[in-house]
Amino acid sequence: MKEYVIGVDVGGTTVKLGLFSTSGQLLEKWEIPTCTEQEGKKVLPDIAASIENKLKEKQISHDNVEGIGIGVPGPVDSSNVVHKCINLGWGVLNVKEEMNRLLPDIPKVAAGNDANVAALGELWQGGGQGSRSTVMMTLGTGVGGGVVLDGRIIAGHNGGAGEIGHITVEPQETELCACGKKGCVEQYASANGIVRLAKRMLTQSDEPSALRDMPQFTSKDICELAEQGDPMATAILERCGEYLGRALSCASAVIDPDVFIIGGGMSRAGKVLTDVIQRHYSQYAFHVSAHTRVVTARLGNDAGIYGCAKMIIE
Amino acid sequence: MKEYVIGVDVGGTTVKLGLFSTSGQLLEKWEIPTCTEQEGKKVLPDIAASIENKLKEKQISHDNVEGIGIGVPGPVDSSNVVHKCINLGWGVLNVKEEMNRLLPDIPKVAAGNDANVAALGELWQGGGQGSRSTVMMTLGTGVGGGVVLDGRIIAGHNGGAGEIGHITVEPQETELCACGKKGCVEQYASANGIVRLAKRMLTQSDEPSALRDMPQFTSKDICELAEQGDPMATAILERCGEYLGRALSCASAVIDPDVFIIGGGMSRAGKVLTDVIQRHYSQYAFHVSAHTRVVTARLGNDAGIYGCAKMIIE
Structure with a gap:
């Protein structure tokens, strides 16, 4: 039985790495910059070099590493092949083959989409601990999502599983979502979306609100004012x-x-947000599933490295 | 290698049975009535007796039967335990245990929900042949559904997976769905739902239509008139x-x-229906999945026995 696993969460600016015990304990984490020059061709070699250094520093032999899990910001198929990561400059890349070439003594490599991997991490040791299946929604600049069923990431036939942010909730919408469709959840419920929704609702109503006195406001301001009982902020959060x-x-x-x-960032609002979501969810859900819990993520930016490690630990 | 598999699709009125080769060929099918008296306690013994007779008639030894797959009209968990089948009178019942008691020489038994099992059958040898994952919608009296991912039925934590008919598509709806919610797909797109939708649209418009001359009409009439170019029927089918x-x-x-x-029954309308669904699907779907095909089922009432056999054949 090998003792260590490495989780690698590749972002457009930094790569987060985590050294885990095979029992699932995060022993150490560190970061390196993501070099996206030359179509991102240095990203994996940089990661391999950083892992080599860490193992040397810790006096851990390659033989004692069970494997490396890698999360990337793009679609990944079941053969660990990445199909275009715009933020990294990658086209089609077989991550497992490339890592096997760079670190031949650590043959077990698994790649996954970053949102799916974060969902797996949260299910394992975060907000979903103790459950076997989840749908996770990440409310950031956009709305990302991941689906895990019986501990297995669901990627989808075209890599489109977990794109919950692009469920159409307002077919009459006239403005375009970044995806090219109209009326996606993301247009109302991402950090940007809720601000856009708020501006629209403020022009359509005379209801007083502290938001009217702020030249700029964020999703955080809306959630905080809703918590303080501001009626307009409450109505906006309710709609979202x-x-x-x-x-x-x-x-x-x-x-x-x-x-x-x-x-995601918006989830830091905590209970004021999840309570509203839970209430509306239970109203719309089919009766047998009406009591499924809506919880906040707990691992923050570490969800990715946890999920990457879990892809190896199975 | 054993040569035979038995698929059993239990309905509220009849039980359909199929004898399959392990290579997946349907060799013979037959039916028995469903005896729902005494809380349906005779259902499984009747099935066992019918299987025994058929094997004797065909001179097939029990040893040569790989297993029995059973589809039931109710939620089934991953341990083959049925949780309430209202149409059969069953409460909680461990179908595998009971069948093992009745036919101890055929130990391999799997139970599944009828809609999920039909989806598995259609994916295996019906409309979805050649694919690995599907969502099936059955447009009958209600709207049923089944989900199969990588050849595996997804039942859901509360047995609520595949309840696509209860996705809320019209949050402003004022009338109740049979499920107790408002605005479910089923209210507009089942055989009954489209008639209800048609009656509503006919009162809200002056558009001429042959439907206005019919004292009673069915979903079949609507689809046929749409195919003939009746403008109101076309608008109704479009909305559905x-x-x-x-x-x-x-x-x-x-x-x-x-x-x-x-x-389901409505799918017999064929291309006039699937073309409309496909067009709207592609408009609302996230771009990577916009070209996923919408096809009609091909196995009719046999989908269930096929899916039951497939649960055993894996």
């Missing part, structure tokens, strides 16, 4: 939660997971 | 297809299957 709850009820009607996990 | 396409786009955003299969 209605869209999110409805989208999660769709996910339930398809795969009926144990738990929903809300992550 | 919009709801169905939108619901399927939600399923894509969650699990991104290879193919969508439309079954």
